[in-house]
Amino acid sequence: MQDILINWAPQETRVAVVENGAVQELHVERTLERGLVGNIYAGRVARVLPGMQSAFIDIGLERAAFLHVADVHTNGANGRDGTAPPTPIERLVFEGQTLTVQVIKDPIGTKGARLSTQISIAGRLLVFLPQDDHIGISQKIGSPELREQLRARMAVLVGKPEEGGGGGFILRTNAEEASDEELADDIAYLRKTWGAIRERSFKSPAGTLLHQDLSLTERVLRDLAHDDTQAIRIDSKMQYDALKAFGDLFTPTSVSKLEHYKGERPVFDLYNIDEEITRALARRVDLKSGGYLIIDQTEALTTVDVNTGGYVGARNFDDTIFKTNLEAAGAIARQLRLRNLGGIIIVDFIDMSRDDHQNSVLAEFRKQLSRDRTKITVSGFTQLGLVEMTRKRTRESLAHMLCEPCPTCEGKGQVKTPRSVCYDILREILREARQFNPKEFRIIAAPSVVEMLLDEESQHLAGLSDFIGKPISLQAEATGSPEAYDIVLM
Structure with a gap:
């Protein structure tokens, strides 16, 4: 429940x-x-890029939005059925043109929002496609007989264009048991919403928000x-x-x-x-058995590494690995939903020597992922024993929404050791001693660095002072970063 x-x-x-x-x-x-996904704007074509078959559209945001030729609605199939080459974007849009566009992906990182001129408006039971005329059925409504019944009922309810009907509709999963009255109410609401959007689009300048999603x-x-x-x-x-x-x-x-x-x-x-949110922002996820996951999110992809940790509960090593991987399959599927991780995802399950174990883990992984509402594709195990998958990305992940790169390590996830900083300082003093002739060099650095210069590195510091013929003094200061230091010429 x-x-x-x-x-x-x-x-x-x-x-x-x-x-x-x-x-x-x-x-x-x-x-x-x-979030902007689902919002409809009056946009203006800022630039057409024939080489990328795309265009930048000004919709009034900080960054120009992006429209690819595949997302430009045309009356024909635009070559998508493979029978004809697609129409080049330079023949579909031109600079300065006003378009009604819809956001299909939020701005993520440095990328602007992604747009489509194929408008869709979601209702409770239906999705309305005002520029189309076909009736689609959610793939999760599995029975062929029920799909045909729903399609026939919708054809009657939608009506003919000449009678004020028309438009395309997709039945959502929760429309499976809807009555004709409920479907008709949703059709009327969606057409009324689209009518108001069109009316606003005729009167509004580029950059105007015409319709906001719920x-x-x-x-x-x-x-x-x-x-x-x-x-x-x-x-x-x-x-x-x-x-x-x-x-x-x-x-x-x-x-x-x-x-x-x-x-x-x-x-x-x-x-x-x-507490769950705090755990969802951590790299490490502990499994009940004693194993654990390490999840690393980068710009290009997300990696998930499975480890046995302290789990030694099974009779032999193969069974230990198999049981850890089975538990990890469910945990990974949950973490993807919880963290809203999207794009390319690489899962490194613990290597399994038996094919039946691999097949069972993959089947369990696919079963757990089937609960996800977001579109997912999963490949089998590669030659290196990795599972490659993609999860559709439409908005920022939880970590990107709640966190920002660490100002200390600048997103690297690690900082130099005090010894490395000491050696940076010694090299810098030697460099400056060749250019300047002060009475004294003063090092201002983090307490851990100063402590190392006074203790373990004191011999090297004294040797450098003797070599350059100048005294070197130390001053500990709590800087923002353990890597930060300053050399003052006295």
Whole structure:
């Protein structure tokens, strides 16, 4: 069973999805840093780049957004069916042109937002594609007979373009058991929303926000709640009332699970969520068996290394490795959701000599990953024994949202030893003694560096002073970084 906890404050909303007492997902939305995915803008083409088959679009943000030719909607297939080459971007857009565009990826790192001119608007049961005319069905609705029934019902409800109908729709998973009345209500709401967006687009200058996606609390009811959700607890009466009004209109099945949490302790204390957030920012993740994971996130990819640690519980070494890898498969799948890790992910399970063990671990890993709502592709084991996978990245990871590079190590994750800093200082004094002729050199450095110069490196310091013929004095100062030092010419 699933519980959803919502901790609301004017500056930040935090949502935790808890299953069987364990946190599975964390979502954070800050008022000043609200995500842009789903937002629709009036954009202006700033530059067309034929060599990259893309264009930079000004949508009023700090950085220009990026539009690739594959995301430009055309009436034809634009060569995607393989029967004809795609139309070059320079023939589809031109500098200064005004376009209605939608954000499909938030700005991440140094990259601007990624855009599409193929507009989609999500409702409770349906996704509306105003520029298309086909009806799609969620892949998670598996029965072919049910898919055909839903498609036939939708064709009647959508109507013909000449009768004021038309437009494309995709049925979401929660539309599987929806009534015709519920589907019709969603169709009407989505068409009305699109009509308002179009009307605004005709009147608005480039850089105008035409439509904003739902807030995190509203998306909880639309996207996160489902049949297995037991309760949705929110700790703000004002937001509870607003969410209840929203739910009565758009998600009546979920609104009955909404509860205003009135407890004296903060709602996140119920399941130690703050401790879980702290653990989700650490490199090391301990497994119950005594094994552990090391998770390293870089610009290019994320690596996950599995280690047995202190686990020696199985009868032989092969079984120990197998059981650790099986436990790690579930833990890794949970950590990917919890930390919202995306892009290329490399998993280094402990090497297994038996093929049946490899197959079982891979099957368990795929089973655990199948619970993820985000699109995932998993390859088998490579020749080096690594599992390569990708997880669609649409927003910043938890670590990138909550943390910044350490000012001391500047993101390297390590600093020079005091001895290395000592030798840097000795080389620098020798360099300056050849250029300048002061009465004395004074070293100002971190206490650990000064202590080493007075103790273990005192012989080298005295030798240098003798060589350059100048006295060298020391001054300990608590600098911001153990690597920082200054040499003052007296």
